[in-house]
Amino acid sequence: MSAVPLERTQATGERDAMARARALIDADLAGVNRLIIERMQSEVTLIPELARHLIAAGGKRIRPVLTLLAARLCGYEGDRQIALAACVEFIHTATLLHDDVVDESDLRRGRDTANALWGNKAPVLVGDFLFSRAFELMVADGSLRVLEILSNASAVIAEGEVAQLVTANDMSTDEDAYYNVIRSKTAALFRAASRIGAVVAGRPAAEEEALAMFGEELGIAFQLVDDALDYAARQALLGKTVGDDFVDGKVTLPVIIAYREGDEEERAFWRRTMEEQKQSGGDLKQAQAFLARHRAIERTLDAAVEAGQRARDSLSRFPDSTARDAMLDMVDFAIERAF
Amino acid sequence: MSAVPLERTQATGERDAMARARALIDADLAGVNRLIIERMQSEVTLIPELARHLIAAGGKRIRPVLTLLAARLCGYEGDRQIALAACVEFIHTATLLHDDVVDESDLRRGRDTANALWGNKAPVLVGDFLFSRAFELMVADGSLRVLEILSNASAVIAEGEVAQLVTANDMSTDEDAYYNVIRSKTAALFRAASRIGAVVAGRPAAEEEALAMFGEELGIAFQLVDDALDYAARQALLGKTVGDDFVDGKVTLPVIIAYREGDEEERAFWRRTMEEQKQSGGDLKQAQAFLARHRAIERTLDAAVEAGQRARDSLSRFPDSTARDAMLDMVDFAIERAF
Numbered sequence: 001m002s003a004v005p006l007e008r009t010q011a012t013g014e015r016d017a018m019a020r021a022r023a024l025i026d027a028d029l030a031g032v033n034r035l036i037i038e039r040m041q042s043e044v045t046l047i048p049e050l051a052r053h054l055i056a057a058g059g060k061r062i063r064p065v066l067t068l069l070a071a072r073l074c075g076y077e078g079d080r081q082i083a084l085a086a087c088v089e090f091i092h093t094a095t096l097l098h099d100d101v102v103d104e105s106d107l108r109r110g111r112d113t114a115n116a117l118w119g120n121k122a123p124v125l126v127g128d129f130l131f132s133r134a135f136e137l138m139v140a141d142g143s144l145r146v147l148e149i150l151s152n153a154s155a156v157i158a159e160g161e162v163a164q165l166v167t168a169n170d171m172s173t174d175e176d177a178y179y180n181v182i183r184s185k186t187a188a189l190f191r192a193a194s195r196i197g198a199v200v201a202g203r204p205a206a207e208e209e210a211l212a213m214f215g216e217e218l219g220i221a222f223q224l225v226d227d228a229l230d231y232a233a234r235q236a237l238l239g240k241t242v243g244d245d246f247v248d249g250k251v252t253l254p255v256i257i258a259y260r261e262g263d264e265e266e267r268a269f270w271r272r273t274m275e276e277q278k279q280s281g282g283d284l285k286q287a288q289a290f291l292a293r294h295r296a297i298e299r300t301l302d303a304a305v306e307a308g309q310r311a312r313d314s315l316s317r318f319p320d321s322t323a324r325d326a327m328l329d330m331v332d333f334a335i336e337r338a339f
Numbered sequence: 340m341s342a343v344p345l346e347r348t349q350a351t352g353e354r355d356a357m358a359r360a361r362a363l364i365d366a367d368l369a370g371v372n373r374l375i376i377e378r379m380q381s382e383v384t385l386i387p388e389l390a391r392h393l394i395a396a397g398g399k400r401i402r403p404v405l406t407l408l409a410a411r412l413c414g415y416e417g418d419r420q421i422a423l424a425a426c427v428e429f430i431h432t433a434t435l436l437h438d439d440v441v442d443e444s445d446l447r448r449g450r451d452t453a454n455a456l457w458g459n460k461a462p463v464l465v466g467d468f469l470f471s472r473a474f475e476l477m478v479a480d481g482s483l484r485v486l487e488i489l490s491n492a493s494a495v496i497a498e499g500e501v502a503q504l505v506t507a508n509d510m511s512t513d514e515d516a517y518y519n520v521i522r523s524k525t526a527a528l529f530r531a532a533s534r535i536g537a538v539v540a541g542r543p544a545a546e547e548e549a550l551a552m553f554g555e556e557l558g559i560a561f562q563l564v565d566d567a568l569d570y571a572a573r574q575a576l577l578g579k580t581v582g583d584d585f586v587d588g589k590v591t592l593p594v595i596i597a598y599r600e601g602d603e604e605e606r607a608f609w610r611r612t613m614e615e616q617k618q619s620g621g622d623l624k625q626a627q628a629f630l631a632r633h634r635a636i637e638r639t640l641d642a643a644v645e646a647g648q649r650a651r652d653s654l655s656r657f658p659d660s661t662a663r664d665a666m667l668d669m670v671d672f673a674i675e676r677a678f
Contacts, residue, residue: 044502094467101440101463124440124463125500128433131467132494135474139486147478147486155471161464163383 017333018060021326025068031082032064036089039133050118050126055093063088063193066218066330070197070211073315073323080200083137084146088193090134091150095157095189097127145199153192160184169249169275171259171267178253182223183216190219210314214327217311222334224304227252228297229338231288243284249274253303254296255287261294301338308335356672357399360665364407370421371403375428378472389457389465394432402427402532405557405669409536409550412654412662419539422476423485427532429473430489434496434528436466484538492531499523508588508614510598510606517592521562522555529558549653553666556650561673563643566591567636568677570627582623588613592642593635594626600633640677647674 022029040051064085071081101120131154138147164181167173194215198208230245231254245252251274259270269286273279291297308331318324361368379390403424410420440459470493477486503520506512533554537547569584570593584591590613598609608625612618630636647670657663 042498042501044498044505046501046505047498098463098467101459120440120459122501122504124437125497125504128437128470129494129497129501131470132490132497135486135490136494139483139490142483144478144481144483147474151471151474151478155468155475158464158468158471159381159383159386162381162385162461162468165461165464166383166385 017329017336018062018065020322021065021069021329021333024322024326025065025072028068028072028082028085029061029065031079032061032068032085032089035083035086035137039086039090039137040130042129046118046122047126047129050122051093051130054096055089055130061089062222062330062333063092063189066190066193066215066327067196069323069327069330070194070215071200072197073211073318073321073327074198074201074203074207076197076201078200080141080143081197083141084196084200085193087134087137087141087150088189088196090130090137091154091157092189094127094131094134095161097123097130099161143199146196149192149195149199153188156184156188160186160188164250167251169277170251171271171275173251173256174260175253175256178251178256179220182220182227186223187216187219190222191216194218207317210317213314214311217307217314218331218334221304221307221311221331224253224300224307225335225338228254228300228304231291231297232338243287246273246284246287247279249277253300254291257296257299258290258294262290266290266293301335304335304338356668356675357401357404359661360404360408360668360672363661363665364404364411367407367411367421367424368400368404370418371400371407371424371428374422374425374476378425378429378476379469381468385457385461386465386468389461390432390469393435394428394469400428401561401669401672402431402528405529405532405554405666406535408662408666408669409533409554410539411536412550412657412660412666413537413540413542413546415536415540417539419480419482420536422480423535423539424532426473426476426480426489427528427535429469429476430493430496431528433466433470433473434500436462436469438500482538485535488531488534488538492527495523495527499525499527503589506590508616509590510610510614512590512595513599514592514595517590517595518559521559521566525562526555526558529561530555533557546656549656552653553650556646556653557670557673560643560646560650560670563592563639563646564674564677567593567639567643570630570636571677582626585612585623585626586618588616592639593630596635596638597629597633601629605629605632640674643674643677 036055040055041048067085067088068081101124134150135147138150160181160183163177164185167177167181191212192215195208195212198211227245230242230252232242245255255270255274259267262270269283269290273283273287311331312328315324315327375394379394380387406424406427407420440463473489474486477489499520499522502516503524506516506520530551531554534547534551537550566584569581569591571581584594594609594613598606601609608622608629612622612626650670651667654663654666
C-alpha cells in the first residue's frame with residue numbers, strides 16, 4: 001500500500017499516511033469544515049469561542065474522513081455524507097470536552113486543559129450544545145437508520161466512558177474488561193462513522209457490516225497505539241506528554257500485561273501507584289522499566305497490528321479502488337504513529 | 340378551577356395542586372416510570388446507581404405530565420406519548436446532572452450534590468448516557484417532527500445554560516437578558532414537552548402552537564417562582580435551602596429589580612457580593628432586606644402570575660375537558676408553591 005512516496009511532515013518527522021486519503025476527499029472535507037464552523041455558531045459567543053479551541057483547530061478529522069471515504073468506496077454520489085461527517089465530528093468533540101472534566105484531585109495536579117481556562121461548567125455545557133447540534137444535523141438529513149446508528153453509538157460511548165472510570169485504579173481489570181472499554185469509548189464511533197458511508201449509499205447489509213467492522217477494528221488499533229504511546233519515551237522527543245494514563249491510574253493493556261506477569265515486587269508497585277495513587281518522582285521511569293521487562297509496549301503494538309490486519313481483511317470484499325487504497329492508508333496511519 | 344377540595348399533604352402543608360392532573364393520567368405515568376427504570380439500566384452498574392439517585396427518586400415529573408396531559412387534551416388514544424414523556428424526563432435529568440457540575444470554587448464552598456459523592460466526571464458521563472437514551476427512544480418512536488422539536492430544544496437549553504454562566508456575576512444583566520436565559524434553559528423543554536402532545540395526535544398547526552405557548556409560559560412562571568423562592572425566608576421553614584443563587588452570584592429577576600432601583604449603597608452591595616463574590620455572614624440577610632425594600636420578590640411573583648395567565652389564555656381555544664382542567668391545575672401548582 002506504499003506505492004506513493006513517503007511524505008514526511010517538517011514538524012514531526014512523521015510520514016503523513018493520510019495524505020492520499022485526504023487528497024481524495026479534499027472538497028468533501030472542506031465542506032465538512034465549513035459546516036462545522038457554521039453550525040457551532042451561537043448568539044451566546046462563549047460557545048463558538050470555546051468550541052473553536054478544540055474543533056476549529058483542525059486535528060486529524062479521522063472520523064469524518066472515515067465517513068467520507070466509506071461513502072466514496074460505496075460509489076455514493078450525493079452529498080449527505082458531508083453533514084453526517086460533521087455530526088460525527090461534533091459527537092467526537094462533545095466527548096472530548098466532557099472527557100476533560102476534572103475533579104478536585106486533578107485540579108491539584110495542575111492540569112492545563114480547556115477547563116483550566118473556563119472552569120468545568122462551560123466545557124460541559126458547550127459539549128451538550130455540540131451534541132444537540134449533531135442530532136439537529138442528523139434530523140435534517142432525515143434518515144432514521146442513521147439516527148439509530150448514531151444515537152446508539154452515543155449511548156455506547158457514554159457507557160464506555162463510565163466503564164473506564166470504574167476500571168481506573170482497579171488492578172483486577174483484565175484484558176476482556178479493557179477491550180470492552182475501548183470498543184465502547186473509542187471503536188463505537190469509528191464503527192458508526194464508517195457504517196454510515198454504506199447506509200447513505202444504500203448498500204446491502206453485508207457491505208454495511210463489513211464497513212462497520214473496518215471502522216471498529218481501526219478504532220481498536222488506534223486506541224491500542226494511543227495507550228502504548230502514553231508510556232513511550234519517544235513521545236517526549238516529539239513534544240508530547242508521557243505518562244498521563246499512569247498519573248490518572250487508567251488501567252490500559254500495557255499495564256495489564258506487566259501486572260499479570262510481574263513478580264510480587266512489581267505487583268505491589270502497580271497497586272501502590274495505580275490503586276492507591278501514591279506516586280513519587282521516579283515512579284514513571286520505574287513503570288516504564290517494568291513494562292520493558294515484559295515487552296508490554298511491543299505486545300500492545302502487536303495487538304494493534306493484528307486489529308489493523310482485521311480491518312484490512314474486512315475490506316477484501318470491495319474491489320480495488322482509490323477509496324479502498326485510501327482507507328487502507330488510514331490503517332497505516334493509525335499504526336505507524338507508533339514507529 | 341378549585342371545584343375539588345384542596346388537598347394538603349401532611350409533610351409540607353402544601354396543597355397538591357397537581358393531584359387531579361396525576362389522577363387523570365395515572366396509568367400513563369406509571370408506564371413512563373416503568374420505561375424510565377427500564378431504559379436507564381446498563382451493564383455498567385454505576386449508571387443506574389447514579390441515575391437512580393436523581394431520576395427514580397421520583398420528583399414531580401412535571402415535564403412528562405405535561406406531555407401526557409397535552410396528548411390527552413388533543414384526544415390522542417395511542418401510546419406514543421409514554422415513550423416521549425420518558426424522553427423528556429431523560430433530557431431533564433441529563434440537564435440536572437450537568438448543571439450540578441462544580442468548579443473548584445464550588446467545592447471549596449462545601450456543596451453536597453451528586454458530585455460530592457461521585458466526583459464530577461461520573462455525573463457528566465451518566466448525563467450523556469441518559470441524553471443518548473432519550474434520542475434512542477425518540478428514534479424508536481420514528482417521528483422526525485418530534486426529533487426535530489426535541490433536538491432543537493436540547494440545543495436551546497444548552498445555549499441557555501451557557502448564557503446563564505455568562506450573565507452570572509454580571510450586574511449589567513437586564514430583564515431582557517434574564518428572560519432570554521430562562522426562556523432557553525427552562526421554558527424550552529416545557530414548550531417542547533407540551534407541543535409533542537399535539538404532534539402525536541396529529542393536530543393542526545394552530546393547536547400545536549397554542550400548546551407550545553402553554554408550555555413556554557408555564558415554564559417561565561415556574562422559573563420565576565423558583566427564583567423568587569430562592570430568597571424567601573419561608574422556604575427555610577419548609578427545610579429547603581435559601582440563598583443558593585446569591586452564593587453562586589446568579590443574577591435573577593429579584594436582584595435585577597433591586598439593583599436597578601437601588602441607591603448607591605445598595606448597588607455597591609450587589610456589586611461586591613455578586614460581581615466580586617465577596618460575601619460574609621450577614622450578607623444574605625442584607626440582600627433580603629434590600630429586596631424587601633423594593634418589593635422585588637412580590638414583583639417577581641407578579642410576573643409569574645402574569646406568565647401563568649398567558650399560559651391559561653393559550654388553552655382558551657380548547658373546549659372544556661378534564662385534561663384541560665388538569666393543565667390549568669398545573670399553572671396553579673407552579674404558582675402556589677410561592678404562597
